[in-house]
Amino acid sequence: MRSTIHIAVATLVACCAAGCGNLENAPFRVGTVHGQLTESDPAVAMVSLVGQPGVSSPVDADGRFTLEDVPTGMAELFIIATTEKAARVQVRVLGGQSVQVQPVAPTSAGFLDLHVKTTNGFRLTAAEASVEGTPFQRLLLDAKGRLRVGPLPDGCYTVTVTALGFPATQVQDCAGPGEKKELKVDLVVDESLLEQGCQEIGCEEGLVCAPNKKCLECFGNSHCGEGLTCKGNRCEGPGPLCAPCTGDWQCAAGTYCEVLPEGSAACATRCGGDDDAPPSVQALPDDVGSAQCAPGFTCQSGRCLPDAANFAGCHALRRMDAPCTDDASCHELGLLEGRCVSGACTAPCATDLDCPGSRRCVDSSAGRVCQAGT
Incomplete structure (x- = not known):
């Protein structure tokens, strides 16, 4: 009997020292x-x-x-x-x-500006991004595949991107203090989706779904903007100054498709030196190069851009003649000194040289402004 008690006590001690002690x-x-x-x-x-x-x-x-x-x-x-x-x-x-x-x-803090694209031009659906080991989980990207992730403490991070029809893709990058770094991610379409083609999921903005189930820029002139024609599934120029573009082939002779300070790409001429040299190596100062620019444009960092005194960039120049109710509504469109004349936005001027395109400087109820030539 005593030996039995000893065995029981020994077992209890062993239990407390091992697995039973885990709870404590x-x-x-x-x-x-x-x-x-x-x-x-x-x-x-x-x-x-x-x-x-x-x-x-x-x-x-x-x-x-x-x-x-x-x-x-x-x-x-x-x-x-x-x-x-x-x-x-x-x-x-x-x-x-x-x-x-x-x-x-x-x-x-630092920020990672995600720019997610697909290798086949298919539309992104339910695209999400997660930063490994952080609270930033399953963040939705916008329709253009963009997302700013942050604030992030100084460090390096692994970002996982997922989207409907695409396998998860991981990329790594670092974000320093105050840094806003662009992080480009290319998603390779899943084989099963590739067989179904764009008719199932659609194409990203700017592309159309062709009969062969591929996403193309065009397969007919109706898919191209004004003044452009579809050649080899690509919309080609000549486009006027400040026209949106994706390549030089959409711009008139002597002009180039340039990424502008405002962030978008548009047709522009070069100035200040050798026309064939990139803007970074232009030799002459802007005030001299402006003489080479068309009316309404000035030489800015080696490129002829809309006069900064009147326009906040090419996107603002394209809003000339936009409907308006007062001057303030024109200012909101980027026409910095805009005037609302006869229900349409325009810009003030002193001579015809201040007016872009075919516009002329004429008298109006708001003073001299640029208006379409007759």
Whole structure:
């Protein structure tokens, strides 16, 4: 009988020291982290654990946070303080204990500007992006496959992009303080979708679904803009100055399809030096090069662009003659000194040389303005 009791006691001791003791030791496998941000916006601020974004905490009006159930050992905090500031902080967590970190001063955050395209021109449907190990999960891209991800603390990140009909694609890049870096991602269509073609999923903006189930720029002149014709499934020029373009073939002779400061591409001539030289190596100053530009245009960084005194860029010049109710409605379209004359937007002028295209400088109720020639 006594030996039986001894065996039972020994078994109980062994159980407590091994598997049965796991329940008692569980609290000592995690700890708590307390801290305070020197600057924060409670509407957006949060603190999470790098690699385990589910372990997170909000930030109160005083910038304080409490992160619970943090695994013991070295950990790294992922901190979003404001829409423009963030931080990453390393901390050692002791089991069953609370750790107080030094006050955290967030710094300028970085951003990754995603630009996702498909190799076949198929339309992106339900496209999402996730940043591994961070709270940025399953973020929706817009119809053009664009998304700004951030604020991100200084560091390197793995981004996973998914879309209907495309296998998940991973890319890696780093974002420094205050940096806004473009991250281009090309999605390769799934074989099953490739067989169905664009008739099933459609094409991205600017392309049409051809009878052969491929996404093409055109397969008829009706798919091209004014003044362009479809040649070899491509819309070709000549387009006038400031016309939107995708290549030199959509611009008139002597003009080039240039990416402009406003971010879009349009037909433009070069100035200030050798016409065949790229803008970065133009030799003459802009005030001299302006003599080479058409009326209404001036030489700006080696290219003839709409006069910056009147137009905020090519997109604004294209809004000449747009319907309006007052001068302010023209200003909103980028015509900086715009006038609303007879219900249409125009620009002020002193001579015909201030007016682009075939317009002439004429008298009106609003003073001398550019209007279409007769």
